[in-house]
Amino acid sequence: MTVQLSQPDFQRLIRIVSNLPDFANVRDRRRLVAGALEGVPKANIILAQLDLDGNPKNVAVEVVHFFANFGQVAYGKEALGVFLNYIQFSTSDEDTSFIQDLFQIYPLDTPATPNRLIDRWRGTDNMADIKEKIIGEDTLRHIYILDMALDAAKAVVHIKVPKSDGGTEAGTGFMIAPDLLMTNNHVIASQEEAEKAEYTFNYQLDKNGNQCPIITVNALPQGNFYTNSDLDFTVVTLHNIPDFGNHLKLKSKLVRQDERVAIIQHPGGHLKKISIQNNFVAYADTKDVQYTTSTLPGSSGSPVFDDDFQVVAIHHSGGMLIEPSTQRKYLRNAGTSMIAVLKDLQTNAPEIYAQLQGN
Structure with a gap:
């Protein structure tokens, strides 16, 4: 009826x-x-x-x-x-x-x-x-993306930053060169904060559900450091770094609406996880990328991956966000496009940019 x-x-x-x-x-x-x-x-x-x-x-x-x-x-x-x-x-x-x-x-x-x-x-x-039906969206993926995700995860790092009130704040970072880590400016805003922070590799569960052995390192005193509060990213030099496999590749790519982006992160400051479902781009330009990929506080500074598991953005926030093109608010997560990040590094931190190009 x-x-x-x-x-x-x-x-x-x-x-x-x-x-x-x-x-x-x-x-x-x-x-x-x-x-x-x-x-x-x-x-x-x-x-x-x-x-x-x-x-x-x-x-x-x-x-x-x-x-x-x-x-x-x-x-x-x-x-x-x-x-x-x-x-x-x-x-x-x-x-x-x-x-x-x-x-x-x-x-x-x-x-x-x-x-x-x-x-x-x-x-x-x-x-x-x-x-045999495709129900809703097509969620079928080639199995090799699991290998790419596991390789990429090795370069994702848990960050703990002491604060002046005696507490700590957690964030996420990722290796972009053998000794360079990228995270958000609002996670690490200065060389002093960088040198006080702890950077933990392998903070995750293994395939048997047991916690993996972790290795915690520090920033290299007076090492290369660069930060940009507007684009909300920071680059820190680490030392005594464990073997984590390959660093992540930054991709100057304009992602498109409805493309997929996955995020490997330390949500809530806890064990490493990946968000790889319901992960569509809702808006993107050369600076801002907004997406439906799930995150939590503590995920700030996480790498945002395309389907080839190259980094196309750095995650920084979520909530009711303004879409730049329409000025309307939507419930989304957001990051800074690597187009803007790499352009800024090329102009204002040429030594770091040269190191990225050489890797």
Whole structure:
């Protein structure tokens, strides 16, 4: 059946949907709708019927109208009810209460009827179609990326910086040359802080779930040091460095919307982890890169990798961030593009830049 919303309820629902953090662009909208329809028969067919391109309000009208008129997506489940159940967890308390009230007013969860002949329903897919499907986004990857990720992880370092109040702050850094580490300016802002900090390699679990042996080193006194607060990055020279394999390659690459970026990090200042799913670029220019890849405090200074596990940005922050092109706020994480970082090093720290080019 169709769900006939009153005009006030319809208009308010349009406002709620259009303001969802995951309704900013076509990719986010598709992922949102796919998430709502996860496990629903013919979800891909339903998605194909929706036009998700356009400004948020117009697309919200399209989505709500479509679901209200679609009928049931599963026995006893109205399409609009399934969608509203999914999005209510991303709304304010007031909007969540409104959505829950809609379930009391409208037949969004249709009661089961005993005379329904379920066994007469047949889908149009054959058995081969049912057995093998790409569900939602295509998450299939070549197995060699696991090797690249493990190699890259060896160059990612836990940082602990003593503070004047007696406490410490944690961050992440990564080796960009045999003895050079990069992190954020807001993690290490001065040579003095660099020399007081501790840099720990191999702070992670092995394949058996046991903690690996760690090695902690310090900065080289009076070694090469450079920082830029605007671009939020710092380069520090370390000494007594353990064998960590290969340093990471910095790539002056303009990443594109909907490309993937993975982050190897020390989230919360704890054991090393990788974020490699739900990791799309939402915005990028030659300075700023914004993405949906997961991070936590303590992840500041982490390398942001492209699919070849070369560093295309350095992670620095997350939250409701302003997108430079639109000045609208979105819930995202963000970093500084290596285009801007390398250009700055070439101009203002030529010795460090030359060392990077020689490796």
